[in-house]
Amino acid sequence: DADVTQTPRNRITKTGKRIMLECSQTKGHDRMYWYRQDPGLGLRLIYYSFDVKDINKGEISDGYSVSRQAQAKFSLSLESAIPNQTALYFCATSDSGRDRASQGTDTQYFGPGTRLTVL
């Protein structure tokens, strides 16, 4: 979905390097999420943000940090990458409906993914 973009799409790095994955959205949604996908494990939530001042840890936040620079931008950092962080990473957005004083939805819209390999 072109409304949610991720950069880079592919990255190969070495153990110990700092890596930042970026996510931008033009959907005007207030909520943003970072997931990693590993074969046989589905998607696991790393961090999520309900607005610019709200950051929450997900299921597997250790080794990761995030920054919500603006409503439209949510970046994920690996301070010191390790091989078991090799995975496919997805950003997603959803709309709480708060800005329109209406009930939002949990429906998430996903970016195309970033394939990260840590050697």
Next chain:
Amino acid sequence: AQSVTQLDSHVSVSEGTPVLLRCNYSSSYSPSLFWYVQHPNKGLQLLLKYTSAATLVKGINGFEAEFKKSETSFHLTKPSAHMSDAAEYFCVVSDLASSASKIIFGSGTRLSIRP
């Protein structure tokens, strides 16, 4: 605590035959339930969602799912499989309205379609 179990990691059907992908969930609250599809080398796309309205939910591409509270199930079905349905399917339980604010993905079911 919330959880979601997709009972089959891989399902293979012949083109034109029915599809059944099974999902059971556990939630202490009144969750929203979703099915997402992921085609090879693509992101996830919403197929359908249940949010406490009608228990039979119709989605895109002829898929539908029935919420059965007594069985804590949300199985995905399609009457007639098409080759383009080959993909990975994820059942998701979401309860962002509660203080738990949980989103849990199932481990996925890979659907293969035989010609």
